[in-house]
Amino acid sequence: MRVGRAFVLRPSPAAPLLRLLRAEGLVRRTAALAGLHAAELLLMIAAWALIGDLVFAGRTDAGWSQAWLLLLLSIVPCRMGQAAIAGDILQRAGALLKRRLLVGALALPGDLTRREGAGLLLGRVLETAAVESLGLRGGLVSLVAALEFAAAVPILALGPAPALHLALLAGWAALSVVLVRRTGRHLAAWTDTRGELTHHLVEAMVGHRTRLAQEAPERWHDDDDARLVRVLAREAQLNRSESLLVALLPRGWLVLGLAALLPAFVGGTAPTATVAAAIGGVLLAQRGLSTFVVGATALLGCGVAVRQALPMLRAAEAADDGAHGLMLSFPPVPEGQPIVVARGLGFRYPGRERPVLRDVDLAIAAGDRLLLEGGSGGGKSTLGALVAGLREPTSGLVLLAGLDRPTLGLVGWRRRIAAAPQFHENHVVTAPLAFNLLMGRGWPPTQAQLAEADAVCRELGLGDLLERMPSGLQQMVGETGWQLSHGERSRLFIARALLQGVDLVVLDESFAALDPATLQQALRCVLNRARAVLVIAHP
Numbered sequence: 001m002r003v004g005r006a007f008v009l010r011p012s013p014a015a016p017l018l019r020l021l022r023a024e025g026l027v028r029r030t031a032a033l034a035g036l037h038a039a040e041l042l043l044m045i046a047a048w049a050l051i052g053d054l055v056f057a058g059r060t061d062a063g064w065s066q067a068w069l070l071l072l073l074s075i076v077p078c079r080m081g082q083a084a085i086a087g088d089i090l091q092r093a094g095a096l097l098k099r100r101l102l103v104g105a106l107a108l109p110g111d112l113t114r115r116e117g118a119g120l121l122l123g124r125v126l127e128t129a130a131v132e133s134l135g136l137r138g139g140l141v142s143l144v145a146a147l148e149f150a151a152a153v154p155i156l157a158l159g160p161a162p163a164l165h166l167a168l169l170a171g172w173a174a175l176s177v178v179l180v181r182r183t184g185r186h187l188a189a190w191t192d193t194r195g196e197l198t199h200h201l202v203e204a205m206v207g208h209r210t211r212l213a214q215e216a217p218e219r220w221h222d223d224d225d226a227r228l229v230r231v232l233a234r235e236a237q238l239n240r241s242e243s244l245l246v247a248l249l250p251r252g253w254l255v256l257g258l259a260a261l262l263p264a265f266v267g268g269t270a271p272t273a274t275v276a277a278a279i280g281g282v283l284l285a286q287r288g289l290s291t292f293v294v295g296a297t298a299l300l301g302c303g304v305a306v307r308q309a310l311p312m313l314r315a316a317e318a319a320d321d322g323a324h325g326l327m328l329s330f331p332p333v334p335e336g337q338p339i340v341v342a343r344g345l346g347f348r349y350p351g352r353e354r355p356v357l358r359d360v361d362l363a364i365a366a367g368d369r370l371l372l373e374g375g376s377g378g379g380k381s382t383l384g385a386l387v388a389g390l391r392e393p394t395s396g397l398v399l400l401a402g403l404d405r406p407t408l409g410l411v412g413w414r415r416r417i418a419a420a421p422q423f424h425e426n427h428v429v430t431a432p433l434a435f436n437l438l439m440g441r442g443w444p445p446t447q448a449q450l451a452e453a454d455a456v457c458r459e460l461g462l463g464d465l466l467e468r469m470p471s472g473l474q475q476m477v478g479e480t481g482w483q484l485s486h487g488e489r490s491r492l493f494i495a496r497a498l499l500q501g502v503d504l505v506v507l508d509e510s511f512a513a514l515d516p517a518t519l520q521q522a523l524r525c526v527l528n529r530a531r532a533v534l535v536i537a538h539p
């Protein structure tokens, strides 16, 4: 069902980013900022050139001094404009970045979150704060440094040793790049070891109760010291590299730049005005280098953080691509009509030699009540995840109401099929019970949705629980709230899937924790309420 899609021309990967930046007015604002800074530099150079001319010509009358003052004063509005625009850019770009990261964090593929583990992902999220603070400021500061550097070049060209000065400046710029890259490597290594430490700590905390019960106390902190020593060693390397950058680059240039003027001083051949111009150029380039060190250090931090945030930014892009299902309408599939049709379906987990599923044909129609049984590890949950759109097949085709996944997008798929994954894959969010039940329907809920949630809970045998909870449906549940029992949680998961009002509900071992009488009651509720259901269970 990819008809027509092959003819859509894909824009370059930078195009969506540029579109976003344009939409936020960031390109225009950055150009305005660069313009104001260039104006400030020109005014400053003109002011100093004017005063230099006057002093060398011995003319110090009031008119010229007033012109000089006027030039200096015009710098003030330039500076004010720059500060206002820079603040505006930081605020807009920060908001844009936060939005993208939030979209991306929720759209991360399930396998990636599982593979990396909560700790490493938390580390990534924390690092992304640096993208905003360091990246944006670093970018603006580097822009200023580039302008100062560019302004120094023509001024040095006016001096008594233009070729020597420009060659030295080029060499020094090359050295700066080498030192910055070296610092970047140390920063990346330090960030990686720090991320591993965060991951280790989070894993230790998540598994805290198991470790208390199972692990010998003398082994609780086995690895901690070694990890900490590794982080500190990397940090020391980074500090040495940064010190060299900050101390050597601007000051080294000042010494070299002034030393290059010595022959002109000693020989006394060059006109004083050209020597003064060259000193001005050396000082301006030194200012550019100092600014560059600040900007480059910030940009390095940002680069490392972007590397961490990349999966989230990519996932945000994929979510944009997968959101076209929003534009389609989803009338319920009529009784007897196919909801899901799969042909030659296959799935192999990355890194595994053999596929878990091979050549599966499957058809589920509106009104069907299906039971999928099989031994442990046979691939039942994997098939359920493929049907629910939580995984994509490695071969074969799945159609949902006649459309394929690229056409519907994840959003469209979710509008037709709801899944209650296995217990260890499902989660009670720390929030009111009502939110946990209706999170698939948007928030805040209507009175009718709340009444429906209440009715489904009672049909599933959760009436007693609702009576016992002081705040009923508004009771906080989850890790730090009311602790639901195993059987209560599994019925919450069933209710959550039923309340999404979709064509097909996939329930993966959702009844395993229930006693026989409660199981019968829950099954009756599911059979009454679901338009079609696929139940996965052990024989």
Ligand SMILES: Nc1ncnc2c1ncn2[C@@H]1O[C@H](COP(=O)(O)OP(=O)(O)OP(=O)(O)O)[C@@H](O)[C@H]1O
Residues within 6 Å of the ligand: 349, 350, 352, 356, 374, 375, 376, 377, 378, 379, 380, 381, 382, 383, 538
């Ligand atoms: N992320 C993964 N990476 C590699 N292999 C996996 C992954 N998830 C599952 N498997 C393997 O795929 C096989 C099928 O798993 P699946 O969970 O689909 O089986 P199941 O029939 O639902 O099993 P059970 O009844 O025990 O829940 C198992 O051998 C499992 O170890």
